[in-house]
Amino acid sequence: MRRLLxxxxxxxxxxxxxxxxxxxxxxxxxxxxxxxxxxxxxDHATPIPxxxxxxxxxxxxxxxxxxxxxxxxxxxxxxxxxxPGGPFASSAAARAHLEPLLRSAAPENVRLDAAAIIRxxxxxxxxxxxxxxxxxGGLEQTVSGAIADAVxxxxxxxxxxDPKTLDAMSPTVSLYSPKAAAGKVELxxxxxxxxGLAMGMLLLMVVLTxxxxxxxxxxxxxxxxxxxxxxxxxxxxxxxxxxxxGVAAVTGTILFFWMSIAGGLVAVRSPQTLADLxxxxxxxxxxxxxxxxxxxxxxxxxxxxxxxxxFCETSREAQTLLGPMMIVMTxxxxxxxxxxxxxxxxxxxxxxxxxxxTPFMMAARAATDPPLWEIAGTAAVMFGVTGLELWLAVxxxxxxxxxxxxxxxxxxxxxxxxxxxx
Amino acid sequence: xxxxxxxxxxxxxxxxxxxxxxxFTLGAGKILGFLGPNGAGKTxxxxxxxxxxxPTSGRVRVLGEDDPARVRDQIGFLPxxxxxxxxxxxxxxxxxxxxxxxxxxxxxxxRARELLVANGLGDFADKPIKSLSKGMAQKVQxxxxxxxxxELVILDEPFSGLDPANQQALEDLIRSVAAGGAxxxxxxxxxxxxxxxxxxxxxxxxxxxxxxGTVEAAKSSAPRTLLLEGRFDAxxxxxxxxxxxxxxxxxxxxxxxxxxxxxKGAPAQEALREAFARGLDIRRFELREPQLHDAFxxxxxxxxx
Numbered sequence: 001m002r003r004l005l006x007x008x009x010x011x012x013x014x015x016x017x018x019x020x021x022x023x024x025x026x027x028x029x030x031x032x033x034x035x036x037x038x039x040x041x042x043d044h045a046t047p048i049p050x051x052x053x054x055x056x057x058x059x060x061x062x063x064x065x066x067x068x069x070x071x072x073x074x075x076x077x078x079x080x081x082x083x084p085g086g087p088f089a090s091s092a093a094a095r096a097h098l099e100p101l102l103r104s105a106a107p108e109n110v111r112l113d114a115a116a117i118i119r120x121x122x123x124x125x126x127x128x129x130x131x132x133x134x135x136x137g138g139l140e141q142t143v144s145g146a147i148a149d150a151v152x153x154x155x156x157x158x159x160x161x162d163p164k165t166l167d168a169m170s171p172t173v174s175l176y177s178p179k180a181a182a183g184k185v186e187l188x189x190x191x192x193x194x195x196g197l198a199m200g201m202l203l204l205m206v207v208l209t210x211x212x213x214x215x216x217x218x219x220x221x222x223x224x225x226x227x228x229x230x231x232x233x234x235x236x237x238x239x240x241x242x243x244x245x246g247v248a249a250v251t252g253t254i255l256f257f258w259m260s261i262a263g264g265l266v267a268v269r270s271p272q273t274l275a276d277l278x279x280x281x282x283x284x285x286x287x288x289x290x291x292x293x294x295x296x297x298x299x300x301x302x303x304x305x306x307x308x309x310x311f312c313e314t315s316r317e318a319q320t321l322l323g324p325m326m327i328v329m330t331x332x333x334x335x336x337x338x339x340x341x342x343x344x345x346x347x348x349x350x351x352x353x354x355x356x357x358t359p360f361m362m363a364a365r366a367a368t369d370p371p372l373w374e375i376a377g378t379a380a381v382m383f384g385v386t387g388l389e390l391w392l393a394v395x396x397x398x399x400x401x402x403x404x405x406x407x408x409x410x411x412x413x414x415x416x417x418x419x420x421x422x
Numbered sequence: 423x424x425x426x427x428x429x430x431x432x433x434x435x436x437x438x439x440x441x442x443x444x445x446f447t448l449g450a451g452k453i454l455g456f457l458g459p460n461g462a463g464k465t466x467x468x469x470x471x472x473x474x475x476x477p478t479s480g481r482v483r484v485l486g487e488d489d490p491a492r493v494r495d496q497i498g499f500l501p502x503x504x505x506x507x508x509x510x511x512x513x514x515x516x517x518x519x520x521x522x523x524x525x526x527x528x529x530x531x532x533r534a535r536e537l538l539v540a541n542g543l544g545d546f547a548d549k550p551i552k553s554l555s556k557g558m559a560q561k562v563q564x565x566x567x568x569x570x571x572x573e574l575v576i577l578d579e580p581f582s583g584l585d586p587a588n589q590q591a592l593e594d595l596i597r598s599v600a601a602g603g604a605x606x607x608x609x610x611x612x613x614x615x616x617x618x619x620x621x622x623x624x625x626x627x628x629x630x631x632x633x634x635g636t637v638e639a640a641k642s643s644a645p646r647t648l649l650l651e652g653r654f655d656a657x658x659x660x661x662x663x664x665x666x667x668x669x670x671x672x673x674x675x676x677x678x679x680x681x682x683x684x685x686k687g688a689p690a691q692e693a694l695r696e697a698f699a700r701g702l703d704i705r706r707f708e709l710r711e712p713q714l715h716d717a718f719x720x721x722x723x724x725x726x727x
Contacts, residue, residue: 002524003522006518006521006522007522010507010518014507014509014510017509018509220507223505224504224505224506224507224508225501225502225503225504225505226504226505226506226507228474228499228501229499229500229501229519229566229567230522231472231474232472232473232474232494232497232499233494233499233519233522233523234494234522235491398474402469402474402475
């Protein structure tokens with residue numbers, strides 16, 4: 001155990017001393033922050049568009065449109081300005097006058113950015129929306145929505161119907177479920193599904209990140225023959241265990257940092273959501289459930305990668321072997337997303353019994369509180385397979401570590417489980 | 423007490439026999455030179471001594487234990503193709519490897535620094551290994567096999583890659599380790615190192631032991647050679663008493679150098695007397711005692727070392 005911990009410590013320190021570790025640690029929060037901050041920064045830097053409303057219908061639609069574009073107490077979506085050269089006798093005249101203004105290179109604070117020409121079309125109205133920005137569609141939608149509401153309300157009034165009566169006719173739907181804590185489904189009742197999916201995705205991320213680290217670590221030691229020195233100093237389980245534990249500590253540190261930042265942000269914006277989320281992990285022994293599958297899943301994949309790494313001498317060989325595993329890993333990734341909305345689907349329940357997929361599928365199914373026999377059964381299969389894998393991997397690791405030359409598929413399979421008999 | 427006892431050890435990989443019925447013992451505090459051509463089975467034997475590979479048959483007793491894993495803390499091992507963790511400093515690397523052998527981390531680092539200073543690497547103790555020269559890095563790795571004060575040190579080709587000054591320093595280091603009571607086994611292709619250092623040499627060829635004994639005993643298995651230089655050819659020396667084989671090296675102006683390999687126990691004087699009696703134009707003669715290199719060639723049947 002002492003040697004295992006020494007190897008784990010060296011592995012951990014070796015990684016946290018690299019610039020790559022600190023980049024991994026900081027880049028994700030910075031990247032996520034940028035996703036939030038960048039649109040806000042762009043919004044702040046972009047001048048509020050100036051729009052002219054030309055109403056040729058005589059229904060006084062400028063008022064509702066101006067209200068929709070600049071509601072009291074909210075940041076304006078646009079500044080409504082009087083149509084230069086108006087009033088106009090026709091839409092053609094309005095267009096002829098306004099179109100050149102939309103082409104002009106006037107300063108942003110005085111120029112015209114958009115114009116809505118509202119004209120009658122039989123019993124309805126048509127809106128010709130002119131804009132400098134053909135990409136952004138938000139302004140056009142706000143204008144058309146406001147006109148539609150105004151026209152609808154005017155028609156209802158003309159028919160002697162109060163628009164509020166129509167609103168009152170819309171039913172109020174409440175969602176109930178026996179699985180909801182208070183009967184009525186609330187956000188916190190949906191959180192287990194979100195947490196399960198998040199844990200599954202987290203495990204996937206840890207497995208993929210750890211895979212690269214473990215492969216590279218073993219490969220480096222094999223290439224430099226340090227592995228022989230290690231093998232003469234510690235047992236294979238101690239070496240493998242040390243590496244797996246060390247890399248787990250590295251990924252654990254990164255995840256702890258990321259989750260602390262995420263938790264902090266959630267706590268600032270919505271302390272109740274954080275409390276609900278904490279409740280998800282504490283209720284029904286979910287924390288133990290997640291630890292069970294997280295540990296089993298990581299151990300199963302890490303053992304595989306360490307063993308394969310012992311047979312590789314170049315990163316090209318490692319990449320070649322890693323490729324098929326990545327393809328296999330896409331399967332749980334796809335089904336986990338489905339699992340969040342249909343956790344009891346028969347397909348997911350079946351996949352949960354496939355050891356390679358068990359930890360991911362069961363994490364995604366956490367929301368439905370699977371029966372104890374399913375948890376015990378899938379965990380037993382998963383840990384059983386992991387145990388068998390370890391039993392096979394110990395002699396294979398040694399054979400791979402002592403071998404030289406390119407990856408030898410025959411040697412790999414021949415060495416699996418071959419205890420030293422001579 | 424023997425530090426190492428290898429008894430009838432054989433290792434087979436399928437139909438291939440890497441090591442065939444090898445036996446030898448090595449007393450505590452002795453230095454053993456492990457010699458043999460490439461593919462002789464040296465590395466496999468070393469791996470069996472270390473417990474990395476189990477023998478197909480036979481027994482290996484290391485420091486009194488049948489299972490080398492039980493005494494791995496008392497063994498220091500330097501593999502042939504070597505490297506170290508490039509981003510670690512010498513102190514960290516030596517300290518780490520010593521800690522795997524049961525030395526407490528602070529003590530390991532203290533010993534590492536002490537060894538580095540004693541071996542002229544004190545100024546590089548805290549620099550990353552990747553910034554060290556190849557020779558320096560190699561010395562660091564050699565020191566890493568000693569920091570835990572092992573009772574048995576196994577060095578695979580420790581001299582390769584070192585300049586003459588560092589080779590001499592390593593010879594001194596090996597002597598001091600043995601003088602401290604540790605048993606040392608090293609393999610080498612340079613016979614002079616083995617001649618100067620070893621109490622015992624073990625020669626292997628094609629998986630079999632071909633010699634086990636002292637350097638002097640090994641040398642005696644090779645013939646002494648009578649060197650004769652003069653204006654005559656090898657045919658003129660045919661039939662000299664005690665001469666087993668003649669080899670001529672042409673020189674300038676018709677002066678040749680003839681090597682006359684003597685049969686075991688044959689006195690050189692008789693052959694020399696007969697050569698003079700034949701009235702040959704002998705300008706120089708020399709009786710050359712066999713070197714370990716000659717013994718190596720004889721015992722292994724030639725081949726590259």
